[in-house]
Amino acid sequence: SQQGEEDPQALSIQEGENATMNCSYKTSINNLQWYRQNSGRGLVHLILIRSNEREKHSGRLRVTLDTSKKSSSLLITASRAADTASYFCATDPSGTASKLTFGTGTRLQVTL
């Protein structure tokens, strides 16, 4: 079953705007990861945040984690058309990536 639930399911924004996606999960984690999937492709790892971290940045990506609320958010700043993809959160209970549980995903459409 999918532990992570992403919100919104779909998001449409214009280029240059910021996009925020949220993920909620149910059980304890060692870390939470975000992946991107372009249409017709496999998933690609974007960023990992550990359970003892609250915020992490990577380029135009900003991830937050609130373990008390069992939720995470992914912010993409100054979005580009190339950011159009589906974004998934994945929870890792062990820290070894041996059994990631993926969320339902958010479909992001960035228009010119």
Added chain:
Amino acid sequence: DAGVIQSPRHEVTEMGQEVTLRCKPISGHNSLFWYRQTMMRGLELLIYFNNNVPIDDSGMPEDRFSAKMPNASFSTLKIQPSEPRDSAVYFCASSGGRDSYNEQFFGPGTRLTVL
């Protein structure tokens, strides 16, 4: 490194036929995962191997599905007999390399259509 390699990329078959999907993980990775992705159920973990040994196959739908990993560089997922409800995109992923302990690397997937 070429990344995770899957074959075939597309497979169309008729109900009742045997289907074999193949995966070559990234060299040096010691964990391999098979996932199935559909619109209705999202991304589901079917089975994963560690050091070529199946660790968790609780996601395998039924006895029609089987997976093997005879060596560190090759794995197969077999469906026999196939049914229309098996139509999905099947992904293989690997992890556990020295520089990628915490993330999984996905192959391009095999799109399976069972008529």
